[in-house]
Amino acid sequence: MHAGIIGWGAYIPRYRIKCSEIAELWGFDQPLVKSLNIEEKAVANVDEDATTMGWYAARSAILRAGIDVVGELGAIFVGTESKPYAVKPTATIIGDALGLPNKKLTSDMEFACRAAGEGIRISIGLISSGMLRYSLVIGSDTAQANPGDVLELTAASGAAAYIIGPKVESTAYFEGAYTYTSDTPDFWRRDGSPYPLHGEIFTDEPAYFNHIVNSVRGLMDELGLRPDDYDYAVFHQPNGRFPLKVGTELGFTKDKILPGLVNPWIGNTYNASALLGLAKVLEEAKPGQRILLATFGSGAGSDAFSIVTTDKLLTKVNIALKVTDMLNSKIYVGYDTYAKYRKLLERM
Amino acid sequence: MSFQRIWRLKDILLNLVGIKCSDCGYTSYPPKAACPKCSSRNVSRISLGSSGKVVSYTVINVPIEGFENMLPLVIALVETDNGRVLTQLTNVKPEEVYIGMEVEATVRRSATTLDGYVPYIVKFKRSSTNNA
Ligand SMILES: [Zn+2]
Numbered sequence: 001m002h003a004g005i006i007g008w009g010a011y012i013p014r015y016r017i018k019c020s021e022i023a024e025l026w027g028f029d030q031p032l033v034k035s036l037n038i039e040e041k042a043v044a045n046v047d048e049d050a051t052t053m054g055w056y057a058a059r060s061a062i063l064r065a066g067i068d069v070v071g072e073l074g075a076i077f078v079g080t081e082s083k084p085y086a087v088k089p090t091a092t093i094i095g096d097a098l099g100l101p102n103k104k105l106t107s108d109m110e111f112a113c114r115a116a117g118e119g120i121r122i123s124i125g126l127i128s129s130g131m132l133r134y135s136l137v138i139g140s141d142t143a144q145a146n147p148g149d150v151l152e153l154t155a156a157s158g159a160a161a162y163i164i165g166p167k168v169e170s171t172a173y174f175e176g177a178y179t180y181t182s183d184t185p186d187f188w189r190r191d192g193s194p195y196p197l198h199g200e201i202f203t204d205e206p207a208y209f210n211h212i213v214n215s216v217r218g219l220m221d222e223l224g225l226r227p228d229d230y231d232y233a234v235f236h237q238p239n240g241r242f243p244l245k246v247g248t249e250l251g252f253t254k255d256k257i258l259p260g261l262v263n264p265w266i267g268n269t270y271n272a273s274a275l276l277g278l279a280k281v282l283e284e285a286k287p288g289q290r291i292l293l294a295t296f297g298s299g300a301g302s303d304a305f306s307i308v309t310t311d312k313l314l315t316k317v318n319i320a321l322k323v324t325d326m327l328n329s330k331i332y333v334g335y336d337t338y339a340k341y342r343k344l345l346e347r348m
Numbered sequence: 349m350s351f352q353r354i355w356r357l358k359d360i361l362l363n364l365v366g367i368k369c370s371d372c373g374y375t376s377y378p379p380k381a382a383c384p385k386c387s388s389r390n391v392s393r394i395s396l397g398s399s400g401k402v403v404s405y406t407v408i409n410v411p412i413e414g415f416e417n418m419l420p421l422v423i424a425l426v427e428t429d430n431g432r433v434l435t436q437l438t439n440v441k442p443e444e445v446y447i448g449m450e451v452e453a454t455v456r457r458s459a460t461t462l463d464g465y466v467p468y469i470v471k472f473k474r475s476s477t478n479n480a
Contacts, residue, residue, distance in 0.1 A: 014439055046417050047438055047456040051468060055455045084457075084466050093468060097362045097455055340417060347416055 001177070003127040004170025005307070006069060006134065007163040007316060009060025010279045011053045012266055012326035015043040017338045019153045019267075025335050026148045036153055037240025041267025043333060044142050044157035046341045050080040053159035054140035055094050057272075060320035061136065062098065064171075065163035070098070073163075074132025075105035075123060079116025079139045079271040081189070083108055094138065105132075112187060113236060113270045114297025115139070116160075121177050121303055123164040134165040139271030146195035147344050154239055156267025160275035171313040172282060172291070174305055178219035180211050181301030188299065198298075207300045208238065212246050215304035216294050223306055227251035230306075231289040234260035234277040236296035238268050252292070259284055265327050278307075280323035287311040351465035361469040362455060364396040366431050375431035398453040399475055400428035407442040414459030426451055426472050438471040450475045 018040050023033045044053065062070060078091040091106045105126075109115035116139030123135035143155035167173045186207035189196035199207075212235060220226065227233070233252040235243035240263055247257040260277035263269070269276060274295045281291055286309070293305040339345050357378075359365045366377035371388040377396055382389045405424035415421060422437040422445055437445060438456050452475035458467040 045439060045456075047458070047471070049457060049466075051466075052455050052457060055468075096358065097468060099363065343417070 001124055001128055001174050002167045003124040003164055004167045004173030004310070005162055005282070006165040006169055006171065007061045007063070007065025008279050008282055009057040009062070009064065009161045009320055010276055010323045010326060011056040011060075011159040012269075012276070012323070013042050013044040013048055013053070013157050014329060014331050015045065015333045015337070015341065016040040016266075016330045017043055017333055017335065021335055022152055026152070028150070028153070032150070033153060035241065037264055038154055038267055039264050040332075041154065041156035042158055042269065043338050043341055046343070048157065049084045049142055050078070050082045050140040050159070051084055051090050051093050053142070053157065054078055054080070054090065054138040054161065055097050057140065057159040057161035058094060058098055058136055058138050061161040061163045064316045064319045065134070065165070069134045069163055069165065070100060072133040073100050073104060073136055075126060075135040076100060077105075077116070077119030077122065077135070077137050078108045079111070079114070079119050079137070080108060080141055081110060081112055081115070081270060082142045082144060086191070100136070111301060112297035112299050113141075113238075113273060114295040114301055114303060116271045116275060117295030117297070117303035118179070120162065120164060120305070121179060124174055124177060127164060127166060134163055137162045137164060139275045141270035141272060142342070143268060143270045144189070144195050147339070149195065151196070151198060154263075154268040156269050158266060158269030158272040158276055160272040160279050162275070169312075170310055171316050172307050172309040175308055176219055176223045176306040177303060178215050178222060179301060179303045180215040180218060182211070184211075184298075184300035186298045186300055203238070203298070204242070207298060208236070208242055208296055209246055209249070211300050211302035212236070212294050212296055212304075213250060215302035216250050216292065219304040219306055225306065229290055230256060230292045232260055232281045232285065233257050233292040233294075234274055234281055235294045236274040236302070237261065237263035237277060238273070238296075240264040262323065262327065276323060282309070282313065283317050283322045283324065285309050285313065287313050349461065349467070351461055351463055354461070354465065354467045361467070364398075364428075364433060364453060364470055365393050366396050366433075367391040368394045368430070377431050377433045394430055396430045396433055397428040400426045400433075400451055400472070402437075402445065402447055402449040402451060403427045403432065404447060405437070405445050414461075418459065424451075424472065436471045437473065439473045
């Protein structure tokens, strides 16, 4: 593998709704809310969507990578399950808005919450083979939830973006990757339906835990590494409880998982979830540290990456807004405003 | 506006491309074939830049078809380093806006057209290193 992260960027919308308010409105048991370990979730404004949030995160990633990468960006992949159009790529809109070259691979990818993870794996291959120099991978979602569904306590909005490029230029390089997928019906959304359905308890053992445990163990076996070799472990974050549980099961101590856990304050941002956790870790890590990243997408699959930071890392951190800046910059809204912003109310 | 027209204006709407007159130095947005001040055709395209200050603003409370869920609309004249642009402010309530407020450009959705096309345009929002 000869590829690494050249720059990264994050976007968290400013608005938040307390999950206790959603629970109270729909009559959920408050202990259920507590058990999810999600305090509040990020709410995109009425004029925001996967395109606008992805654009912001990508612009920050380009600033951190250095504007010179734009001329040699050979690919843009957008992982999302909340495309503004069912048919019409999001990646072309973001690419033109950022002034990227027309000669490039361009596509939206869909695999529930892990499509952007596959975008990173594909980019590593394209760059390691010498087919192109830089790739832009974006994970961006305005996650949908049926009003009153338990999913509404977690489904949130956010984006993360990464410029992948040659290892020698990287702020953190990939030393291994392992993807594990199977047909598992834990969560789906049919064509034309605005909200997804999910298999309640079925979403944990056969889906989230099975796939992440297999991808992470597969990765560590191939590399001959153990949990002790890692300084940080970042997992996909459907709620605030699963990442801690799966991490502990795999042998990672809590102090390695907590720095990359962002969803207790923003909710589940789907394709951005684990990637926002990674961005926060990159903003806190020291050069020469090893990070485990494990995505998860329903349907189901997980990509595990082993990432090592380099001495180029520290100079990049303050170039763009950090994850912690955006976690701290917030305005609370009530369910009424949230319903209007997320278009739960349709005017006739 | 039709989606064809929005598409043709894409550069202007998304990247704030204006003109600068080589004869009198006047900048104008949106771009025109000739300088609006001295009528010279010796003009070149420039980017207005991505940050500026509110020079003046107004608030629209009466729904314009398609914009109902974005009300109230805050429309501001923003002065950037390279010129002036009439633009929409987002992520801000009318009572929070003031003349001289520092703002930065961001990409947002405008009202969906009757054909279901989603226009993406530059709007401005409060700038601060801590305001996402
Ligand atoms: Zn002139």
